[in-house]
Amino acid sequence: MNDPWTPYSARVVERVVETPDVVTLSLRFTDPEVQQQYRFACGQFNMLYLFGLGEVPISIMDYQDGCLQHTIRAVGRVSRKLVALEPGAMIGLRGPYGNSWPLEAARGRDLVFITAGLGCAPVIAAIRRAIAERDAYRRLIIMQGVKHSEDLLWQAQYDRWREVPDCEVLLAASEEAKVPFAWSLGMVTTLIDKARFDPLNSTVMMCGPEPMMRASIRALENNGVAMDNCYFSLERNMQCALGLCGHCQMGSPFICKNGPIFRVSDVRDWFLLEGY
Amino acid sequence: MAQASIAVHKLTSCSGCQSVFLNLGDDLLVLNELVEISHFIEAGLNNFDAEVDIAFVEGSITTPDDEARILKVRERSRFVVAIGACACSGGVQALRNVKDSVGWAGAVYADTEYLDSLAESRPVAQLVKVDLELWGCPISGRQLIATVRALLQGVPPVLPTEKVCQECKRAGNVCVLVTKAAPCLGPVTRAGCGALCPSFGAPCYTCFGASEQPNCDSLGERLVGLGIPQRQVAERFVSISSGLEPYQKAWARWRIPAKQLDS
Amino acid sequence: MDQSVFLPQGDFGQIFERLREAGYRVVGPAEQEGALTYDVLESADDIPVGLVDRQAPGHYRLEQQNHRRRFDWVGTAQGLKPWLFVAEQPLWVAREVEGGLRFEEVRETPVPTAVIGVRACDLAALALQDRHFLDGDYPDPHYRARRESLLLVAVNCHRSADTCFCVSTGDGPEVTFGADLVLDELDQGYLVKAGSERGAELLARLPGRPVRGWHKRRAKALRKQARTQQRALPSRDLRGPLYAARDDMRHWQPVAERCLTCGNCAAVCPTCFCHRVDEESPLDGSLSRAVRRWDTCFNDEHSYLVGHVVRKSAEHKYRQWLTHKLAIWHDQYDRSGCTGCGRCITWCPVGIDIVEEAERLCREVGES
Numbered sequence: 054m055n056d057p058w059t060p061y062s063a064r065v066v067e068r069v070v071e072t073p074d075v076v077t078l079s080l081r082f083t084d085p086e087v088q089q090q091y092r093f094a095c096g097q098f099n100m101l102y103l104f105g106l107g108e109v110p111i112s113i114m115d116y117q118d119g120c121l122q123h124t125i126r127a128v129g130r131v132s133r134k135l136v137a138l139e140p141g142a143m144i145g146l147r148g149p150y151g152n153s154w155p156l157e158a159a160r161g162r163d164l165v166f167i168t169a170g171l172g173c174a175p176v177i178a179a180i181r182r183a184i185a186e187r188d189a190y191r192r193l194i195i196m197q198g199v200k201h202s203e204d205l206l207w208q209a210q211y212d213r214w215r216e217v218p219d220c221e222v223l224l225a226a227s228e229e230a231k232v233p234f235a236w237s238l239g240m241v242t243t244l245i246d247k248a249r250f251d252p253l254n255s256t257v258m259m260c261g262p263e264p265m266m267r268a269s270i271r272a273l274e275n276n277g278v279a280m281d282n283c284y285f286s287l288e289r290n291m292q293c294a295l296g297l298c299g300h301c302q303m304g305s306p307f308i309c310k311n312g313p314i315f316r317v318s319d320v321r322d323w324f325l326l327e328g329y
Numbered sequence: 330m331a332q333a334s335i336a337v338h339k340l341t342s343c344s345g346c347q348s349v350f351l352n353l354g355d356d357l358l359v360l361n362e363l364v365e366i367s368h369f370i371e372a373g374l375n376n377f378d379a380e381v382d383i384a385f386v387e388g389s390i391t392t393p394d395d396e397a398r399i400l401k402v403r404e405r406s407r408f409v410v411a412i413g414a415c416a417c418s419g420g421v422q423a424l425r426n427v428k429d430s431v432g433w434a435g436a437v438y439a440d441t442e443y444l445d446s447l448a449e450s451r452p453v454a455q456l457v458k459v460d461l462e463l464w465g466c467p468i469s470g471r472q473l474i475a476t477v478r479a480l481l482q483g484v485p486p487v488l489p490t491e492k493v494c495q496e497c498k499r500a501g502n503v504c505v506l507v508t509k510a511a512p513c514l515g516p517v518t519r520a521g522c523g524a525l526c527p528s529f530g531a532p533c534y535t536c537f538g539a540s541e542q543p544n545c546d547s548l549g550e551r552l553v554g555l556g557i558p559q560r561q562v563a564e565r566f567v568s569i570s571s572g573l574e575p576y577q578k579a580w581a582r583w584r585i586p587a588k589q590l591d592s
Numbered sequence: 593m594d595q596s597v598f599l600p601q602g603d604f605g606q607i608f609e610r611l612r613e614a615g616y617r618v619v620g621p622a623e624q625e626g627a628l629t630y631d632v633l634e635s636a637d638d639i640p641v642g643l644v645d646r647q648a649p650g651h652y653r654l655e656q657q658n659h660r661r662r663f664d665w666v667g668t669a670q671g672l673k674p675w676l677f678v679a680e681q682p683l684w685v686a687r688e689v690e691g692g693l694r695f696e697e698v699r700e701t702p703v704p705t706a707v708i709g710v711r712a713c714d715l716a717a718l719a720l721q722d723r724h725f726l727d728g729d730y731p732d733p734h735y736r737a738r739r740e741s742l743l744l745v746a747v748n749c750h751r752s753a754d755t756c757f758c759v760s761t762g763d764g765p766e767v768t769f770g771a772d773l774v775l776d777e778l779d780q781g782y783l784v785k786a787g788s789e790r791g792a793e794l795l796a797r798l799p800g801r802p803v804r805g806w807h808k809r810r811a812k813a814l815r816k817q818a819r820t821q822q823r824a825l826p827s828r829d830l831r832g833p834l835y836a837a838r839d840d841m842r843h844w845q846p847v848a849e850r851c852l853t854c855g856n857c858a859a860v861c862p863t864c865f866c867h868r869v870d871e872e873s874p875l876d877g878s879l880s881r882a883v884r885r886w887d888t889c890f891n892d893e894h895s896y897l898v899g900h901v902v903r904k905s906a907e908h909k910y911r912q913w914l915t916h917k918l919a920i921w922h923d924q925y926d927r928s929g930c931t932g933c934g935r936c937i938t939w940c941p942v943g944i945d946i947v948e949e950a951e952r953l954c955r956e957v958g959e960s
């Protein structure tokens with residue numbers, strides 16, 4: 054076992070281009086023993102390392118065919134290079150870190166998923182898990198907002214989800230003159246008013262840009278949803294993921310060790326303040 | 330196999346930044362293997378017209394010749410890196426922007442007939458697009474190595490914008506402003522030198538230019554409050570990187586009006 | 593078992609000798625650029641005598657006095673932090689090898705180190721750093737290695753600097769825990785008390801004399817003298833007023849105008865733990881090293897997220913620092929993050945005073 058700071062060697066097994074700046078990488082540890090001992094829960098994240106460049110936190114999307122899957126958007130120094138990796142490329146990986154979505158506790162309830170932008174990765178993982186155990190939950194509501202309808206990742210996947218029994222898929226585009234069939238015009242918050250779910254017996258899971266989540270919190274409250282039943286995944290700069298470097302503090306919570314998933318009511322004050 | 334070609338150019342400057350290349354020691358040999366050095370007069374390579382991947386440009390633009398040359402350099406280089414206080418901010422010679430340079434020239438030279446200089450000393454970025462700025466007077470060898478390394482990997486280097494104070498504290502120094510009332514400008518100066526002057530007990534001179542969020546008003550007030558004459562405080566801000574706006578503002582605020590100075 | 597002895601002034605060097613015999617490198621007060629810092633000492637003679645410090649906001653001066661006491665000063669420029677949570681710590685090294693990346697941990701065997709002169713506030717801060725670096729899910733191996741090789745010889749303060757406020761935080765001036773040996777310095781010598789088993793073993797090997805009643809009475813009086821302090825925080829837990837002040841940026845504006853966002857306060861604060869990880873390669877790219885460096889919440893990069901800085905303004909930065917130290921710390925570590933050492937006040941280049949700011953904020957929210 055390495056000390057907590059030191060990554061393990063891993064390899065890119067597969068690369069799927071999702072959009073021009075988003076790819077999904079399938080990764081496997083070089084050491085089979087490390088691979089075998091690796092366990093994670095839905096909502097956790099890894100630190101991915103590129104030689105000579107550094108580490109970035111990335112959510113775990115899925116685990117398939119013995120590979121960890123990460124969906125990454127090229128936004129900066131490290132992520133651009135990650136997105137450009139070809140199968141066979143070597144990287145460093147350590148994790149998993151953080152807590153997970155309350156999928157167990159939400160059994161028997163309506164599940165409401167709200168995402169926007171590319172903030173969808175952690176929530177998509179939860180949606181897939183919920184659909185895999187469809188019978189455990191009541192209604193499923195999936196709401197996604199994007200700027201332009203063609204920004205939507207995994208269009209086909211959303212189409213498939215529409216076929217799942219008692220699963221409502223709502224999509225919104227905010228910066229489009231004319232939206233396609235079955236889409237709404239506006240922010241994701243406009244969908245919250247449209248969706249049919251039981252506000253008293255639902256668990257909400259959110260992820261996305263902070264202004265969108267602030268607006269969603271207001272819309273949910275207006276619809277009578279208690280913040281005790283709402284969860285979101287948060288981001289702050291992360292240098293360690295170990296609870297040591299102090300960068301991920303958002304007021305009192307450390308995002309890496311107390312999150313990244315929080316019950317909204319637990320951190321509401323910090324989250325609503327600018328500049329923490 | 331060389332992974333890229335580079336050129337090292339000089340405009341109006343003291344050659345101190347170029348010397349940082351020459352003083353890299355063993356790393357100079359490594360550099361020579363990693364890249365093809367096409368033009369570097371100080372190292373005996375004269376091929377000004379070569380097209381290169383990365384051009385390092387030292388010096389500020391103070392003559393018509395500098396102007397003509399920087400335009401050519403830009404045309405022939407994929408990536409232009411301005412190196413040093415002169416190239417990034419106009420350098421010490423930008424002092425003439427705030428003073429009457431003709432008068433100075435007359436005071437220094439017996440005959441000014443052969444001087445052919447522009448009214449102002451300007452940073453490279455005022456004439457052409459600069460892709461990266463490496464600050465310092467001179468630049469730091471460590472940052473130079475990190476920059477070459479990063480560019481070869483196809484990413485921008487990570488260069489700090491934090492204050493010299495951060496490096497000073499990491500180096501285990503004692504603050505000379507606090508123990509000796511020294512007029513240290515570390516709190517408004519970009520890190521990069523490793524807090525060189527304070528490590529020898531001397532106050533910081535702004536070699537690496539303005540840091541992020543430089544609060545020159547508050548620092549200047551403090552220095553004046555410590556009993557340092559206003560005029561000294563003003564001049565302190567416009568020494569090496571006088572071309573920078575926050576420093577010029579500080580100078581304007583504390584300089585004693587010209588009238589009073591003349592009398 | 594009252595494990596105390598009296599060590600005559602002339603025998604002070606014996607503490608040094610015993611520590612070195614036991615394999616310790618000895619660290620103690622030394623003068624550097626007009627201030628005292630902890631440094632490695634060769635012999636007891638390296639400790640300056642008769643020095644006292646004069647501290648005020650943004651001000652530190654040493655003054656030579658006409659006595660032979662070695663510990664009449666109050667505060668060093670840094671506490672124990674640089675000796676445990678070092679300013680620059682290599683973490684691991686990566687190399688590109690056939691079939692993958694090879695990661696090598698950086699493992700150092702720290703030199704056993706004894707620090708002489710440690711104060712109550714230093715020990716309280718150490719306990720807070722222990723809590724942060726050792727008690728979580730991922731104890732830091734680098735901090736731990738240094739921590740385990742540390743021996744502490746503390747000194748009770750007999751004076752306070754004008755910047756001290758440890759009485760109000762409950763962390764001093766008297767040493768109550770955490771040291772192996774505790775000294776009270778009298779003109780004639782030292783009252784030496786063991787605070788741990790290791791300390792007791794050392795004590796047994798010192799040429800100590802029995803402690804007399806007057807030794808004790810004199811030491812007690814001197815300790816009491818140190819309790820007279822000019823500064824005091826309004827209360828130990830300031831969550832109420834500070835959380836009330838947090839929402840309205842007007843409370844933070846006056847201090848933000850003066851604050852240089854230089855981070856000196858956090859760098860000298862013995863409890864601040866923030867650090868970043870830099871990646872460094874030699875020019876030939878043969879390896880890459882992860883190095884952690886002290887960082888502070890006054891840096892933009894500390895709260896950088898792609899495209900923006902969360903705490904951009906000086907208001908946000910100073911608010912993070914002050915509320916973290918005096919309020920948020922309670923939520924995270926069950927007590928305040930301030931031990932009243934006063935370093936942030938002394939070493940702030942513009943003399944911003946955390947106690948004055950806290951008082952102002954309490955007043956302002958009390959009024960509104």
Ligand SMILES: Cc1cc2nc3c(=O)[nH]c(=O)nc-3n(C[C@H](O)[C@H](O)[C@H](O)COP(=O)(O)OP(=O)(O)OC[C@H]3O[C@@H](n4cnc5c(N)ncnc54)[C@H](O)[C@@H]3O)c2cc1C
Nearest residue numbers: 109110111112125126129130131132174289290291897898
């Ligand atoms: C818990 C968590 C899960 C995440 N999951 C995903 C995911 O599944 N897919 C995805 O594409 N992105 C994800 N992100 C965001 C991703 O980490 C950033 O986009 C990435 O760090 C940007 O690094 P960069 O070097 O490319 O960008 P630069 O702009 O060059 O950033 C420089 C450095 O700042 C830090 N940094 C910058 N932005 C962030 C950020 N948003 N979060 C944390 N550190 C940051 C990093 O140390 C980074 O190396 C996640 C972030 C967190 C905190």
Ligand code: SF4
Nearest residue numbers: 861930931933934936
């Ligand atoms: S906040 Fe200031 S007084 Fe308190 S422990 Fe830190 S440096 Fe000392």
Ligand code: SF4
Nearest residue numbers: 864865866888889916
């Ligand atoms: S006050 Fe700032 S530097 Fe200190 S521990 Fe808190 S966040 Fe980190």
Ligand code: SF4
Nearest residue numbers: 851852854855857940
């Ligand atoms: S309070 Fe003082 S030491 Fe701290 S960042 Fe502001 S100016 Fe610097």
Ligand code: FES
Nearest residue numbers: 294298299301309
């Ligand atoms: S990422 Fe370092 S403490 Fe959370």
